[in-house]
Amino acid sequence: MSKPAPSTYPINEVIAHRWSPRAFLDKPVEKEKILSFLEAARWAASSYGVQPWSYIIATKDDPENFAKLVSVLVPFNQSWAANAPVLLLSLAQTVNAEGKPNSHALHDTGAASAQLSIQAAALGLQAHQMSGFDAAEAKKVFALPEGVEAVAAIAVGYAGDPETLPDFLKERELAERGRKPLSEFVFTGKYGEVSPLVV
């Protein structure tokens, strides 16, 4: 299944084809593809080049570690993400070893995960990011050190058949994709003043 973005202006085809499915094929992801989408995250830009992100990953054929990742998801996300062949949890080092906060750690970790998602789409996979997880539980389950925070869970796999989903999720899977127009978020001079470039 494919759900290209009906973009107003031309965008890169891979970006257009990235989307967030909840139905996944029961098919493992090849190791080279896993390494490739992780490599894409690795090459994200970061403030001062500090690369504050890290990832916990588990594939379905590693049941113990996969179950640990499923266990920190909220029940709604467990209901579909447990069927994905690969789960990840992105982490951000928000405080460095000297105790100095990194105010852009979340930004940079999000950028790394965006690159991961786009690379996944380029490989014929899709990545579905999730904020629906228990961050405090994740801290315990994965023994996160001080200064390292869980940011987002991510399910990765080949998009599957929406018919395998319960009705309410099937509807969302098949719904049209949409976004705010540029005029709602591109400003000039001050917040809320729409840039003439986008009207």
Ligand SMILES: Cc1cc2nc3c(=O)[nH]c(=O)nc-3n(C[C@H](O)[C@H](O)[C@H](O)COP(=O)(O)O)c2cc1C
């Ligand atoms: C940081 C982040 C958190 C999200 N959390 C969830 C979530 O907990 N559960 C879920 O089903 N989808 C979640 N999503 C998916 C969004 O709902 C989805 O990206 C959005 O509706 C746009 O759809 P698209 O990715 O197909 O373009 C999340 C996406 C992001 C980027």
